[in-house]
Amino acid sequence: MTVIRILLVDDEPDIREVVDVSLGLDPEFKTRACASGADALAMAAEWLPSLILLDVMMPLMDGPTTLANLRKNPRTAHIPVLFLTARTQSGEIAHYISLGAQGVLSKPFDPMTLAASVRSHLPVWADHHAPVEQTT
Amino acid sequence: MSTKLIKAILLVEDNPADARLLREMFNEQGPHNTELTHVDCMSAAEKHLSERAVDMVLLDPGLPDAQGLGAIRRARAAAPRVPLVVLTGFDDETLAEQALQEGAQDYLIKGQIDARGILRALRYATERKRLERLKDEFVSTVSHELRTPLTSISGSLGLLTGNAAGILPDPMARLLAIAHTNSQRLVRLVNDILDIEKMEAGRVVFNFRRTDVRSVVEQAIDANRGFAEGYGVRIRLEDACAAAVDVRADPDRLLQVVTNLLSNAIKFSPANNEVVVAIERGTDMVRLTVRDRGSGIPVDFKPLIFEKFAQADAKDARQKGGTGLGLSIVKQIVDRLSGEVGFADALGGGTIFHVHLPCWDHVASLAIDRDSKPDSVRLLLCEDDLDTALTLREQLRQNGFATDFAYSAGDAFTCAAATQYRAILVDIHLPDGDGISLIVRLRELPQYRDTSIIVISADPNRGREDLRSSKLNVLDWLNKPVDFDRLMRLLLKPVVRANRRPRILHVDEDDIVARALNDIADVVTVNSIEAAQRALKASDFDLAVLDVALANGASLDLLPELRDSKGNVIPVVVFSAQGASLMDVADEQAALAKSHASIDSLVATVRDRLASRPESVSGATA
Numbered sequence: 219m220t221v222i223r224i225l226l227v228d229d230e231p232d233i234r235e236v237v238d239v240s241l242g243l244d245p246e247f248k249t250r251a252c253a254s255g256a257d258a259l260a261m262a263a264e265w266l267p268s269l270i271l272l273d274v275m276m277p278l279m280d281g282p283t284t285l286a287n288l289r290k291n292p293r294t295a296h297i298p299v300l301f302l303t304a305r306t307q308s309g310e311i312a313h314y315i316s317l318g319a320q321g322v323l324s325k326p327f328d329p330m331t332l333a334a335s336v337r338s339h340l341p342v343w344a345d346h347h348a349p350v351e352q353t354t
Numbered sequence: 355m356s357t358k359l360i361k362a363i364l365l366v367e368d369n370p371a372d373a374r375l376l377r378e379m380f381n382e383q384g385p386h387n388t389e390l391t392h393v394d395c396m397s398a399a400e401k402h403l404s405e406r407a408v409d410m411v412l413l414d415p416g417l418p419d420a421q422g423l424g425a426i427r428r429a430r431a432a433a434p435r436v437p438l439v440v441l442t443g444f445d446d447e448t449l450a451e452q453a454l455q456e457g458a459q460d461y462l463i464k465g466q467i468d469a470r471g472i473l474r475a476l477r478y479a480t481e482r483k484r485l486e487r488l489k490d491e492f493v494s495t496v497s498h499e500l501r502t503p504l505t506s507i508s509g510s511l512g513l514l515t516g517n518a519a520g521i522l523p524d525p526m527a528r529l530l531a532i533a534h535t536n537s538q539r540l541v542r543l544v545n546d547i548l549d550i551e552k553m554e555a556g557r558v559v560f561n562f563r564r565t566d567v568r569s570v571v572e573q574a575i576d577a578n579r580g581f582a583e584g585y586g587v588r589i590r591l592e593d594a595c596a597a598a599v600d601v602r603a604d605p606d607r608l609l610q611v612v613t614n615l616l617s618n619a620i621k622f623s624p625a626n627n628e629v630v631v632a633i634e635r636g637t638d639m640v641r642l643t644v645r646d647r648g649s650g651i652p653v654d655f656k657p658l659i660f661e662k663f664a665q666a667d668a669k670d671a672r673q674k675g676g677t678g679l680g681l682s683i684v685k686q687i688v689d690r691l692s693g694e695v696g697f698a699d700a701l702g703g704g705t706i707f708h709v710h711l712p713c714w715d716h717v718a719s720l721a722i723d724r725d726s727k728p729d730s731v732r733l734l735l736c737e738d739d740l741d742t743a744l745t746l747r748e749q750l751r752q753n754g755f756a757t758d759f760a761y762s763a764g765d766a767f768t769c770a771a772a773t774q775y776r777a778i779l780v781d782i783h784l785p786d787g788d789g790i791s792l793i794v795r796l797r798e799l800p801q802y803r804d805t806s807i808i809v810i811s812a813d814p815n816r817g818r819e820d821l822r823s824s825k826l827n828v829l830d831w832l833n834k835p836v837d838f839d840r841l842m843r844l845l846l847k848p849v850v851r852a853n854r855r856p857r858i859l860h861v862d863e864d865d866i867v868a869r870a871l872n873d874i875a876d877v878v879t880v881n882s883i884e885a886a887q888r889a890l891k892a893s894d895f896d897l898a899v900l901d902v903a904l905a906n907g908a909s910l911d912l913l914p915e916l917r918d919s920k921g922n923v924i925p926v927v928v929f930s931a932q933g934a935s936l937m938d939v940a941d942e943q944a945a946l947a948k949s950h951a952s953i954d955s956l957v958a959t960v961r962d963r964l965a966s967r968p969e970s971v972s973g974a975t976a
Binding site for chain 1: 497502
């Protein structure tokens with residue numbers, strides 16, 4: 219079975235748990251979570267997730283800064299990032315996209331459809347390590 | 355309590371004696387460095403408020419051009435966030451009361467104004483300003499701090515009621531469903547409050563585009579189907595018009611309008627009934643209706659229906675799960691969409707709400723001004739608000755201008771490339787980008803390098819600094835609502851009317867300055883007094899730029915000779931290449947750029963001089 223690795227970055231432990239369960243509804247998703255931008259940089263470089271769900275407002279290193287740092291590291295530069303934010307104004311969404319985010323999901327989200335929303339943002343060959351069927 | 359936040363006061367008073375008296379009292383009581391500006395009529399007050407930051411307005415509502423409640427309303431409209439203190443007559447308690455209802459901060463009774471009254475007014479105004487600031491912070495905090503726990507709560511409940519953690523036994527399922535529904539209601543309430551606040555503060559940017567009403571309506575119906583089923587109500591789309599109907603709208607905001615109207619209709623429908631949505635195309639507009647079979651709107655509630663937190667029956671509303679903000683949001687959005695919303699009793703019972711929106715084709719057909727006189731001077735107005743655009747076009751037409759509209763930065767660029775406009779008015783907020791980037795792109799077109807550009811903005815602060823520091827050569831910055839007299843004064847300036855590149859005579863030994871000036875004018879550089887004299891005989895110039903160091907200061911001898919072929923004085927900017935010596939040129943025609951080192955400031959001075967040059971300056975002669 220294909221495994222799609224999702225890295226979740228949010229400083230709220232409760233939200234991490236709810237997102238983890240919500241994403242678990244998709245059997246192909248494997249989720250890991252961390253609580254800060256700094257942890258996210260380390261974990262992303264080591265685990266190489268297929269996609270990163272990134273909170274915007276976090277202490278010390280906020281989402282946009284984390285994204286910029288991910289882009290600086292060649293190992294993580296290509297990983298698609300989705301922002302998860304409690305502040306979604308159309309202007310802000312455009313701003314996040316301009317920073318290079320794949321998309322923006324708003325909080326509160328519908329937990330029953332979160333996995334599907336995340337999936338819709340995955341590039342076609344999201345998981346570089348997943349077996350790819352050869353067609354002739 | 356400190357009154358330091360009040361730095362600028364506007365006094366609107368037509369009686370000079372009263373004005374003098376008040377000024378004296380404020381000078382005694384007010385905080386130091388408070389600046390009091392006095393105007394004697396409402397139009398001057400409106401102009402001042404559109405141009406300057408004011409911390410408090412003192413208004414005598416008996417003015418030559420505005421009286422009583424009308425004056426108070428106009429002052430409030432011109433500066434909704436600025437504390438207003440009304441000066442009333444001795445026996446005018448009614449007006450004082452009305453003033454407070456209209457949002458005035460306080461009132462002072464003329465003839466009884468004393469130090470304590472003044473101090474009180476200042477303190478109240480300070481407090482009001484502090485509260486406005488707090489409110490802004492509060493709203494942005496609410497957005498994040500309320501939504502974060504709500505995310506965990508509604509997320510957990512959503513997972514449980516969705517059986518993501520296993521099938522729930524019946525009583526538990528029901529109780530959790532109640533908790534889930536109510537957490538979602540809380541989310542809606544938070545969103546609605548934030549929406550209303552942002553819209554009232556004019557902070558919502560509308561992304562106008564060609565929008566298919568039918569698909570938006572279908573989307574709203576799909577999203578509300580589950581909600582309707584909960585009430586035992588069906589939604590039916592009755593489509594009198596088979597073809598797609600495109601309007602000019604922001605699809606997200608239009609979806610919000612339809613959703614709010616639908617959820618309202620569903621909540622007030624009896625079970626086993628249907629809510630009917632219809633779309634009809636008129637000549638210039640689309641009519642969207644939502645009909646319910648509820649008990650109708652009580653007569654005494656009808657005037658209040660679009661008010662905030664208005665609910666016909668508070669108990670009823672709690673049962674229905676509404677926030678009391680839905681229709682108020684609908685009204686605010688439809689107004690911004692240049693549409694109209696209303697309601698009527700439906701035949702056979704219930705209520706029918708209608709929304710009229712301008713058709714895309716109609717709005718597009720308005721873009722080119724075809725009704726102005728053939729010899730009109732043609733302008734381009736980049737403005738996404740249709741009502742504002744139409745009003746300005748009408749006023750401009752009466753003054754001999756034809757005004758084409760561009761509703762987006764993209765449109766503006768296309769229009770400008772296709773037609774040579776004499777001047778361009780740019781709203782700083784455009785749906786597909788900010789006005790400043792548009793100006794940057796326009797300036798890259800050779801034919802628009804020098805065209806007059808005027809910026810219009812609803813937000814007096816945003817972007818202004820960017821513009822000031824950039825070298826985009828913007829003629830002026832006008833706040834909304836646009837002061838038309840000021841706009842006309844700008845448009846009548848020769849820079850706008852002449853539509854040719856200004857010519858500069860540059861007298862200097864090297865051409866460093868000339869290269870910088872080339873961006874804004876045609877420059878003729880000469881390196882001697884004699885050559886300058888020859889150039890002056892050969893053609894006319896709009897401005898001369900002199901290096902005082904040339905020929906040991908003898909270049910100043912040229913000053914009396916700086917006249918065009920009609921004998922008009924040519925303005926001159928003098929600068930010193932040494933940078934150290936600041937020449938004090940007494941001649942009033944000369945403006946002095948401080949040092950050669952700062953070519954930017956020299957260019958800025960030259961630009962200002964060119965913008966204010968008198969109309970008599972003529973074109974080049976052979």
